[in-house]
Amino acid sequence: MVGYSYLKGFKSHLESEALQGALPKNGRNNPQKCSFGLYAEQISGSAFTEPRASNLKTWLYKIKPSVVIGGLGEFVENAKRAPYVQQAEIVTPERLRWNPLAVEGQPPHEQQTDFVAGLRTVAAHGDPSNRDGLQIYVYTCNKPMNTSCMYNSDGDMLIVPQLGSLDIRTEVGLLHVETGYIVVIPRNIKFAVSPVSEHARGYVCEIYGRHFELPERGVIGANGLASEVDFLYPTAAFRDEDVKTEVICKFQNRFFTSWVESDPFDVVAWRGNYLPFMYDLENFCPVNSVLFDHMDPSIFTVLTSPSATPGVALLDFVVFPPRWMVQEDTFRPPYFHRNCMTEYMGLIRGTYDAKSGKGFVPGGSSLHSMGSPHGPDVESFETATSADLKPAKLGSEDVAFMFETSKMLNLTKWAIECPERDREYVACWSGFENHFRKRAKPSGGDGD
Numbered sequence: 001m002v003g004y005s006y007l008k009g010f011k012s013h014l015e016s017e018a019l020q021g022a023l024p025k026n027g028r029n030n031p032q033k034c035s036f037g038l039y040a041e042q043i044s045g046s047a048f049t050e051p052r053a054s055n056l057k058t059w060l061y062k063i064k065p066s067v068v069i070g071g072l073g074e075f076v077e078n079a080k081r082a083p084y085v086q087q088a089e090i091v092t093p094e095r096l097r098w099n100p101l102a103v104e105g106q107p108p109h110e111q112q113t114d115f116v117a118g119l120r121t122v123a124a125h126g127d128p129s130n131r132d133g134l135q136i137y138v139y140t141c142n143k144p145m146n147t148s149c150m151y152n153s154d155g156d157m158l159i160v161p162q163l164g165s166l167d168i169r170t171e172v173g174l175l176h177v178e179t180g181y182i183v184v185i186p187r188n189i190k191f192a193v194s195p196v197s198e199h200a201r202g203y204v205c206e207i208y209g210r211h212f213e214l215p216e217r218g219v220i221g222a223n224g225l226a227s228e229v230d231f232l233y234p235t236a237a238f239r240d241e242d243v244k245t246e247v248i249c250k251f252q253n254r255f256f257t258s259w260v261e262s263d264p265f266d267v268v269a270w271r272g273n274y275l276p277f278m279y280d281l282e283n284f285c286p287v288n289s290v291l292f293d294h295m296d297p298s299i300f301t302v303l304t305s306p307s308a309t310p311g312v313a314l315l316d317f318v319v320f321p322p323r324w325m326v327q328e329d330t331f332r333p334p335y336f337h338r339n340c341m342t343e344y345m346g347l348i349r350g351t352y353d354a355k356s357g358k359g360f361v362p363g364g365s366s367l368h369s370m371g372s373p374h375g376p377d378v379e380s381f382e383t384a385t386s387a388d389l390k391p392a393k394l395g396s397e398d399v400a401f402m403f404e405t406s407k408m409l410n411l412t413k414w415a416i417e418c419p420e421r422d423r424e425y426v427a428c429w430s431g432f433e434n435h436f437r438k439r440a441k442p443s444g445g446d447g448d
């Protein structure tokens with residue numbers, strides 16, 4: 001890709017200079033004077049004293065230090081900058097499903113909408129001020145953030161584009177994020193999103209807790225699932241334009257704006273491991289049952305944000321990738337279930353095997369909260385119970401994903417009232433027959 005080059009390696013300590021000689025030498029990170037008159041600035045992603053395995057920091061070599069922010073005035077709270085980021089206050093155990101957001105004609109698309117203005121909160125839990133919880137959004141946008149940038153002090157943002165690629169300018173360089181990729185922007189790193197085509201749509205999960213990690217592989221061994229080398233990091237790409245730029249800060253679930261007159265994307269070189277990254281979901285190597293039974297979806301975990309309880313995630317990001325299904329004497333789609341976790345699902349493209357009936361379409365989403373019964377719709381059940389169980393490729397074009405959280409989520413008024421909500425969703429489970437009554441012997445003995 002022209003203009004984009006990437007470094008590799010999940011959480012690796014990397015370095016990049018857009019101008020040769022811009023990085024300090026001789027082991028120093030903050031020499032008395034930096035090359036080219038640059039300013040050294042550290043951004044930390046963990047407490048200074050965290051164990052090395054989770055310690056994250058990056059040194060930035062900037063044309064101007066970030067402190068010049070607000071040269072044109074202090075941060076002012078500006079809720080209108082993100083009008084659809086709302087408090088999630090509605091409580092319901094109901095199973096919910098939404099159709100894709102319209103990208104044209106309807107609000108906010110009568111006017112040009114950038115990524116921040118196009119963020120709509122669906123559901124959330126917790127409070128960023130105590131570093132626990134998450135917020136789920138859907139977004140649409142049709143306007144580049146040419147003269148604005150954002151940083152989020154509350155959480156890391158995992159973005160899942162569904163329609164339209166995104167060019168994301170970050171302090172440490174550029175990311176070209178196609179649909180089928182995911183991108184993570186860690187907290188406090190400045191970024192600006194530009195849709196590449198006319199319209200863009202997708203999903204975001206913001207986590208207030210621990211940064212993403214790769215799940216343990218355990219007995220799977222040293223290979224499989226997402227590989228460290230497939231995580232792509234930007235290379236330094238600075239700008240030095242005197243353009244008045246809006247700086248948007250999300251802080252304790254409120255939006256503030258300030259302005260800078262110098263370029264916020266002025267990092268000439270950097271070194272460290274606290275960085276935005278992207279990952280092509282096609283590189284995920286699925287591992288599954290090769291003889292019988294449907295395995296739990298945790299086998300498809302790409303990234304996990306752990307909680308303090310071992311094995312319990314604040315958030316697992318799970319992909320349902322194209323794969324071969326070979327299980328014998330098995331109901332192959334997802335089973336009926338009630339979980340102690342909350343599951344928000346989206347569809348990037350194709351179809352999903354638990355919902356062969358119409359209704360769960362690309363760009364759409366569903367929420368199955370803790371304890372709420374869900375699983376295959378009637379049509380999927382009927383098809384799968386009578387299917388010829390030859391090895392079968394599960395849709396080479398089908399890619400669904402799930403945000404799986406150990407938290408209970410509250411919903412926004414918008415999520416409940418919006419026209420996109422499928423008010424007939426639960427009807428997909430009406431019509432299961434009482435086979436037992438038909439088959440069981442009148443004596444109440446064994447059925448066949």
Ligand SMILES: O=C(O)Cc1cc(O)ccc1O
Nearest residue numbers: 295296297334335343354374
């Ligand atoms: O479709 C779902 O609800 C997600 C899901 C998938 C699966 O294969 C098993 C359990 C589960 O919750």
Ligand SMILES: [Fe+2]
Nearest residue numbers: 337343368374
């Ligand atoms: Fe589920």
